[in-house]
Amino acid sequence: MFIGGYVSAAGLGLTCPEWPLCPSGVLPNEEYLIEWIHRFVAATTGTLVIATSVASWINKNAGRKIKFTSIFAATLVITQITLGAMVIDLKLHAVLVAIHLGVGILLFAMVLLTTLFAFKITKSTIKAKT
Numbered sequence: 001m002f003i004g005g006y007v008s009a010a011g012l013g014l015t016c017p018e019w020p021l022c023p024s025g026v027l028p029n030e031e032y033l034i035e036w037i038h039r040f041v042a043a044t045t046g047t048l049v050i051a052t053s054v055a056s057w058i059n060k061n062a063g064r065k066i067k068f069t070s071i072f073a074a075t076l077v078i079t080q081i082t083l084g085a086m087v088i089d090l091k092l093h094a095v096l097v098a099i100h101l102g103v104g105i106l107l108f109a110m111v112l113l114t115t116l117f118a119f120k121i122t123k124s125t126i127k128a129k130t
Contacts, residue, residue, distance in 0.1 A: 001104050003038045008097065010034070019088040042084065046077040049111060056114070065117045073110035079103055 007013055016022040016035035028036035053074035056062040083100040090096060 001108060003034075003041050004101075004104060007035060007038045008101075013092050013097075014088070017088065019085045039084075042081070046081060049077045049107075050074045052111075052114065063117065066114055069110045069114040069117060073107060073114060076103055076107040076110060080107055 012034050016028070016032045016039075020039065022028050022032040022036055024032060049070075053070040056066050056070040080100065080103050083096060083103060087093065087096045087100055
């Protein structure tokens with residue numbers, strides 16, 4: 001969210017006018033670097049969120065809350081990627097940019113909840129350690 005906010009606030013949203021790659025291909029020129037970093041961080045984050053979701057469904061010990069929040073997060077990642085592409089294709093349409101930000105905040109909340117549910121310390125865990 002930080003790098004996306006920086007790209008937006010600095011007016012760099014269309015420095016790389018093509019999606020998913022910049023005109024220079026996989027490795028960017030200096031003029032596309034910040035937007036390329038945003039896309040790279042987003043792709044890495046998306047991959048990790050989807051991997052977490054898959055892992056939560058494979059793990060038989062994962063609770064319903066973890067499964068729900070991780071699946072919801074994976075759905076939001078796909079939505080976020082689609083919105084990001086639309087934002088570029090429609091030349092930073094204000095409504096889409098706002099929705100893109102809102103989905104990003106909701107995605108952050110779901111990832112945070114998944115993490116909190118995964119590392120929840122119960123009273124029995126605390127008693128067992130003392």
